[in-house]
Amino acid sequence: MSSRILLSGLVGLGAGTGLTYLLLNKRSPGQVIESPYPITQKSNGKIQPHSFKVDPSGFFKYGFPGPIHDLQTREEFISCYNRQTQNPYWVLEHITPESMAARIADRKNSFFREDEVIPEKFRGKLSDYFRSGYDRGHQAPAADAKFSQQAMNDTFYLCNICPQVGGGFNRDYWAHLEYFCRGLTKKYQSVRIVTGPLYLPKKDPADNKFKITYEVIGNPPSIAVPTHFFKLIVAESPTNNPTREDIAVAAFVLPNEPISNETKLTDFEVPVDALERSTGLEFLQKVPLLKKKALCKEVNCQIVVRDFSNAAIKPSKDLKLLPPPKNAD
Numbered sequence: 001m002s003s004r005i006l007l008s009g010l011v012g013l014g015a016g017t018g019l020t021y022l023l024l025n026k027r028s029p030g031q032v033i034e035s036p037y038p039i040t041q042k043s044n045g046k047i048q049p050h051s052f053k054v055d056p057s058g059f060f061k062y063g064f065p066g067p068i069h070d071l072q073t074r075e076e077f078i079s080c081y082n083r084q085t086q087n088p089y090w091v092l093e094h095i096t097p098e099s100m101a102a103r104i105a106d107r108k109n110s111f112f113r114e115d116e117v118i119p120e121k122f123r124g125k126l127s128d129y130f131r132s133g134y135d136r137g138h139q140a141p142a143a144d145a146k147f148s149q150q151a152m153n154d155t156f157y158l159c160n161i162c163p164q165v166g167g168g169f170n171r172d173y174w175a176h177l178e179y180f181c182r183g184l185t186k187k188y189q190s191v192r193i194v195t196g197p198l199y200l201p202k203k204d205p206a207d208n209k210f211k212i213t214y215e216v217i218g219n220p221p222s223i224a225v226p227t228h229f230f231k232l233i234v235a236e237s238p239t240n241n242p243t244r245e246d247i248a249v250a251a252f253v254l255p256n257e258p259i260s261n262e263t264k265l266t267d268f269e270v271p272v273d274a275l276e277r278s279t280g281l282e283f284l285q286k287v288p289l290l291k292k293k294a295l296c297k298e299v300n301c302q303i304v305v306r307d308f309s310n311a312a313i314k315p316s317k318d319l320k321l322l323p324p325p326k327n328a329d
């Protein structure tokens, strides 16, 4: 019984590398795990002994290269910043029926701001967005932080902002999704939402290979334009008996492009596992499977189409409910 898959054996005599790459696919107890790294072999098959040591970690005496995930805790959200893409990895926020009911802050008093906490050379600049053609898209929405002007101001820091397509997306479908999230506080006592960018591969018709391509805006080009955005929603209603509490979960991934109002929200729902694979993040791993319920089985996951184009000035009266999805259960 072989527990190893020989990915590429001593192939390529011409190449003369003589390297064996092993991938362990199954480990039985007590089994000696062989190094997955190349091993120098003599022609008789014996491993070459050597008397010297190499010390890669000695590099750290010059300084640890990172990555450094700038974590910032604000009143309504916590953000984790990616210095390479100059976008957040994720922004998580908390909304409740009470926080939604308190309407103190006014968006007119808030202005977009560069984040002084991020070192200058990694910091997204307001000028990078200028004439880029993209909106400065909130990850934690300003409208979720109306309970205090300070909290709302914070949402305008660029650590909470990604370049988003404006018409048809940020000002339309994405805004409808944010509105849907706020509506969940009518049913649940506590709603936590993780929002962030994605850079997903797409098949290139020229050669049928999967590639990730995204625009980079700014001068010099520095802020990545995500291909997609995700929202992971976790809703709960705490009781006196925490051991019996379930959480209602849904994850959505939307393309950063105009989306027709007729598209069903459930078309964008993805398994949390798939979201983890594409973000490299881990979500809800401390919650037993049985305690994770499907949000879209508890509520009707659909958007309400409103005109948000002048929402900053006055709420729209144009409120129209989309018909429920045909195959809704």
Ligand SMILES: *[C@@H]1O[C@H](CO)[C@@H](O)[C@H](O)[C@H]1NC(C)=O
Binding pocket: 109, 110, 111, 149, 150, 153
């Ligand atoms: C919010 O931001 C505006 C504009 O920078 C500023 O004038 C105001 O004092 C801020 N409010 C709070 C409470 O921080």
Ligand SMILES: *[C@@H]1O[C@H](CO)[C@@H](O)[C@H](O)[C@H]1NC(C)=O
Binding pocket: 167, 168, 172, 258, 259, 260, 261, 305, 306, 307, 308, 309, 318
């Ligand atoms: C969706 O509907 C709103 C409100 O009627 C409208 O302003 C918007 O342009 C529509 N979005 C798209 C992508 O057609």
